[in-house]
Amino acid sequence: DTLAEVKARGELNCGVNTGLAGFAAPDASGNWTGFDVAICKAVAAAVLGDPAKVKYVPTTGQTRFTALASGEVDVLARNSTWTFSRDTDLKLDFVGVNYFDGQGFMVSKDLGVTSAKELDGATVCIQTGTTTELNLADFFQANNMSYQPVNIDSNAEGEQQYMAGACDAYTTDASGLAATRAAFADPENHIILPEIISKEPLGPAVRHGDSNWGDIVRWTLYALIAAEEYGITSKNLEELAKSSQNPEVQRLLGTTDDLGAMIGLDKEWARRAIAASGNYGEIFAANIGEQTPIGLARGLNAQWTQGGLQYAMPFR
Amino acid sequence: MSDTHAQTVSFVRETMIEASPPPEKQAGAVKWLRENLFSGPVNTALTLLAILAIWFLINHFWNWVAHSVWNANSLNECRQIIRDTWGEGSTGACWAVIRERWNQYTFGFYPMDLYWRPTMSFGLLFVALAPVLFSESRKIRRIVLAVAAVVTLASMIQLNAPTPWLIFAAIVLIGGLIISERNNSWLLVFSLLYPFLGVWWLWGGSLWGPIMVIVGPVLGYIAWKLLGRISPILASVGMIGVTLFWWLALAGRAARDAENILSLAITPVNSDRFGGFLLSTTIGIAAIAISLPLGIVLALARRSDMFLVKSLAVMFIEFIRGVPLITLLFVASLLLNYFLPPGTNFDIILRVIIMVTIFAAAYMAEVIRGGLAALPKGQYEAADALGLDYWKAQRLIILPQALKISIPGIVSTFIGMFKDTTLVTFVGLYDPLKSMSDAVRASTAWKGIYWEPYIFVGAIFFIICFGMSRYSMYLERRLQRDHR
Amino acid sequence: MAYVSAPAEPPFRLSMLIYDRRYRSLTFQVIVFILVMAVAWWLVDNTITNLSAMGKDFNFGFLFQRAGYDIPQTLIPYTANDTHFRAAVIGLLNTLLVSILGCIAATVLGVAVGVARLSNNWLFARLMTVYVEIFRNMPLLLWILIIYAIFTEVLPPPNAYRGDDPAASMILFDSVALTNRYTSIPTLAMTNDPGSLDLGARVTINWATISFIVAILGGLYVRRLIGNWAQSIQNATGSRPTTWWMSLAVMTIPSIILIFFFGLHLVPPELKGFNFTGGINVQNSLVALWLALTLYTGAFIAEIVRAGILAVSKGQSEAAFALGMRPKRTMNLVILPQALRVIVPPLISQYLNLMKNSSLAIAVGYMDLRGTLGGTTLNQTGRELESMVLMMATYLVLSLIISAGMNIFNSRVKLKER
Amino acid sequence: MQVSDEVAIEINAMNKWYGTFHVLRDINLTVHRGERIVIAGPSGSGKSTLIRCINRLEEHQSGKIVVDGVELTSDIKNIDKVRSEVGMVFQHFNLFPHLTILENCTLAPIWVRKVPKRQAEETAMHYLTKVKIPDQAHKYPGQLSGGQQQRVAIARSLCMKPRIMLFDEPTSALDPEMIKEVLDTMIELAEEGMTMLCVTHEMGFAQAVANRVIFMDQGQIVEQNNPYDFFNNPQSERTKLFLSQILGH
Amino acid sequence: MQVSDEVAIEINAMNKWYGTFHVLRDINLTVHRGERIVIAGPSGSGKSTLIRCINRLEEHQSGKIVVDGVELTSDIKNIDKVRSEVGMVFQHFNLFPHLTILENCTLAPIWVRKVPKRQAEETAMHYLTKVKIPDQAHKYPGQLSGGQQQRVAIARSLCMKPRIMLFDEPTSALDPEMIKEVLDTMIELAEEGMTMLCVTHEMGFAQAVANRVIFMDQGQIVEQNNPYDFFNNPQSERTKLFLSQILGH
């Protein structure tokens, strides 16, 4: 029973990326920040009452699922794609999608390439152990093209190889590409090709078989998304908790019904989760949004009310 | 036969000739050059080749090293400074990254205000090691302890250590120095306590935890003494049983209760904050300390004439030596939880230490086995003939000698293991070499810097490993001289 | 004379389990056995519980599913449509490739340096000492990273070869291109291709290759015959005929004939599209790993060689000198045969280390056994228990084979003692 | 130099094999308290093996060995008892090189006999004085000459206050100049009435102190006699041959 | 046992230093063909060094050494010539452990003298028979006893048909029983008229075969005399002291 364990431990073990700017990266003093990190904080706040009670476990593409399966981490908040086999065969449960992504290619401008279809014979840098590796093989096979993979272990290494010209193209999720490109000294010299060759719904995952824990993480995520939909922000949170007349908001913030009891938490769990780093929109804007060096547009990740795909299930 | 004597000229020297100095051509620089560098065509060619190689290295790296920049906030700034100072197109080393990030390389993500704790632990380590490592020479011990004391205290002051701890460290360091002058083996008490204190200082939390761990064997010993009157077998079983029972069932609760009664806690620091050389040395020292006794046990088991014990030892040693350390680390990070009861989950650093220890122990066992085999049979026989039993003979006669013979092997195993601590990067820990450099490079300011971090980390590894190997050579020579 | 009458063999008492030498070891072993079995059972039981709690089983069926990922460099044909099993075999072959190349190069380097350290040229010997100490005292991982970084950072990308006024040019008569991705070397082509022998599982081997192997093995055999012949002449007359030119001839002439027969020629690589094509592109990951393993292990081998030569007592060479033998003869006939006995066992354990260290391929993304079976396959299928067991077993078998070789050697060359 | 009637060692129909090699054949030997026995014989005849069986450094396979009333079986207690009664001096001294002379001498008393350290050191100094090297007590064995080392080895055995002493070629690893000092020590010991079994080729010693000389060949006791008759009137052919060789040059 | 007038070795005002240590001082020595010389002296007096200078295992720094008419300089050809005329037997035998006894004996003849193998083996067997171990020819040195090994070492030297033999304490690493067999072999050799220089402490041997005994001390030849006078009527104080020590017990 993960919930009891976490409570007993007084700390949430959260699996994150070893370092991907904007999503999860330690700063010089070892404090983790990022879009994925915010999920960890929200869950910790909901469960333990303190967003700081998280132990971040850096995982590589290769170690992440085992870390989860073996119980080393309680939740994997690391850009991992929700796929059929992972959900079924790997004995994971993806609880939702915090970022709708797709795999893309980044190339240097002077290569003169404008479409992924022109990459026949190119050398492509790719992180091992990811779905991108499989997508890449499928894409080139489907288009009857050949390529030479350069296997790398981490994003840092991928950047090094790509910048040195050891590969013509770097492929990973478009968000990751944007983050990487943003960190370059000369972002204008690199373009992300228009083809998105796969669907990459990224989301937190938990171990299969503990559905109560899964529920907690799932609804924490939805709480963040719903909060944006209802206009709850970290600033007006307390105020709305007192004054809001919207029954949905009241339920969410635990002023009326006790939804928390149904998942083994207290009334104010969602309020704390939102307070941790703000609602979904705030988190997005603060870590990867257009105002940040990463500079991602909301796109698919806008609220469903704004024409995007982010859609929180009703709190009822 | 007697006729031959006629030819013998009887000779007796009346005066002794004084020793005279060797003739002139025996010495001199020119002779040295001729003999050592240009004694033949092949030799001359080799000399020229060597000079060429040295010139090539200097030619390629001198500029780079000479154009070093120590003060900058980013790689670009560094390059700008180099360009400004030495002209367009010149290259140079940017050591500023080390200057800016040295603390990360040293302490990882350890909380900055607590840097003094690892520093103190490291300094006091020398006091703990004094009776074990430097027992051979009073002079060396004096120097090592004095240097450790000065450096540790100075760094602690620099790192704003709280005064009570500063006083504590000063007492231990200076006390250690004084005690070691009088009777070195008294310091063994501190050596035995150090592992527990060290863990406490590094990870923080309550001192009651380590104390309760120590209580286990103490209770076991009491049980052994009590039951020993009835039957030795019962005593051994009792000892192990009591110790394990205490550890597994009672120690945790006892520690918690004790903490509630009297709090002995200092700020806890999580394993994920360990990194850089702090991580390397923690893993290295812990593994060294545990692998030696484990290796001894394995070596003795492998030399045992009991078939089953021997085969188990052989299987274990050969298995561990037959697989790469990396796979063992992966087992630690991926599989260990499969083998343990559901729900157990312990620290990744601890798991890594266990694996590295097991790995080193297997190698250590082979080294010590070599030492045991090198002992003449007479030593065993003399011990037997004096009526010493197996364990006493091992402890008093065999092992002290075998370990001394094995010192070079033991030290090179240590060196190998210390170098191998860099492999923890592959299970997501922040080793100084790869992960830490990657982390530094992940920041926009230092993206694209390779050589300087590698050279820096490499140089530190070199100093430590080279130092260790020299120390072992010194010991070896010294042991040959002593007792002989 | 007092005579102590012989008491009957004492009856068995329980205390004899402890106090009688014969039974005590038995008692101890039984206890150890029970303990070990208990621990083993505990581990297995935990594993079963854990697996069933996760709804997993222990099953190697995944090996025969589609792998779905590509591998940059393979010795036998492989595509993403092949099975995980084939991917694992590819990984194993890659491990063996870099290990064998590494062993050969490290031996050559190590022996050269080891002998050079004993040279009476002061400067050269010191230089070699510096090399040995530097490489032995820094982590292998560092060398792999540095050498790989040199390759990616210092060598030009293929793009640099493009254009009318390229920034980089090919070396060795425009036949080899050094890039920061790979070293492109010419392929061998034939005008009279004799076709290939199909070994099954899409592994083929060209008849021409077979002919060359046969020619070389035949050459070696004939060379041995020549050696025996020279020996017999020496035995009969005392002086040995000069045979090096005969050996040279039998070693080279058949191959030269075959080259002409098959119309063998080199096809240099060409820059087409993004990359060099037409040649063989040896990935930098392989070369860097190989170089690092070579330099690192070479330093250790140098020490072994030096120690081995020093281990032969001075008395041996003095005895040979006193018999009128020249230093070179002494080296060949007296010192080396004895030194080899000392050198070979630690040398082989260095080979073992090198083989195991090749798993650091992970640092440069070279797809060895750990990269395929223990890396991507493990990750894509989530079968960590099975993959790890299989991978460790493979490494173990390789190690055991090498140690078995060492034991055979040891027992063959062991000095006969009384 | 009294020989009492009390039996110190009784060996009865004892046989020993190394693997299939029959090294000791049907040995019968009774040693009385205070007796001094010299064992001689060609190399490989089993002298060392016999002596090593007496304190169970080697196991015998049939027959009986009773030392000081204790029979040697695989019972560990008996073995311990016998070993602490029987001192042994080896050809190659086998001093412990990592311990000082004094520590060599006090080790067994302290750990086996549980004698207090102070007292063990006093005893050790007493015996070291007896073998005439009290001033070397704080040196290491490696710093002494062979003869001195062997005397330390004797002292070390004596410190356990044994009732029987076994010597296995105590002088054969020594330079000629040093043999005498060791033999002198042994003679002195003999004069004090210690029961001694000594394998040696020093025939002068045998003549001077032995009550009995035992000649072994091919694992058997071929001849036993008092020294005078043994040297001047050997009975068996083998003994004659051996004596001619050993006294030859 | 004739001593001819022909000079085999002529050493003239020879000096040698190890670094700054003056190990041989002003050595003058003439050895005639067929002469048998024993060199004695305390340890460290330079006996070995002297003998090793004669076949240039050590280089001398001043003075002259002429062996068989060939002067020893740094000329390699001369050194080779001298070495193939001069056989040497070492204290520690220095047999080649990786070769059989026969191969030990034929190695140098085959590779240095270019003798056909068959013939080399015949010679080897001849000398092995002479030293009385023809049946061990196919064993390895490690399988022989010390005495046998030393005899092989003598045979090995003889196989090169040297005209002069040097012995450096050939018996001092041997057990007493084996000394005789080696000395016997050397005596036999002496009786055949071989020119011999022998460093040894076996005074019996010196008395039996030497024409001359040379006593060295501190790098100098202190006394030379015929054996009878040397032992019975030593002239210098040092010789007397030395003899009293060595013949003491």
Ligand SMILES: Nc1ncnc2c1ncn2[C@@H]1O[C@H](COP(=O)(O)OP(=O)(O)OP(=O)(O)O)[C@@H](O)[C@H]1O
């Ligand atoms: N551990 C052993 N295993 C097998 N054979 C052995 C062992 N020890 C001794 N032997 C053999 O037993 C025989 C008797 O050996 P032992 O040492 O008793 O002879 P010894 O009379 O003492 O000879 P020496 O005078 O050479 O010491 C010898 O042939 C020896 O080779």
Ligand SMILES: Nc1ncnc2c1ncn2[C@@H]1O[C@H](COP(=O)(O)OP(=O)(O)OP(=O)(O)O)[C@@H](O)[C@H]1O
């Ligand atoms: N290679 C060397 N370098 C320096 N000094 C040496 C060397 N070899 C011998 N000596 C010294 O030269 C002196 C004479 O040595 P040498 O071996 O000739 O003596 P020795 O008379 O043969 O003595 P022993 O009887 O012990 O063999 C000794 O003091 C020795 O320490």
Ligand SMILES: [Mg+2]
């Ligand atoms: Mg013996």
Ligand SMILES: [Mg+2]
């Ligand atoms: Mg000498």
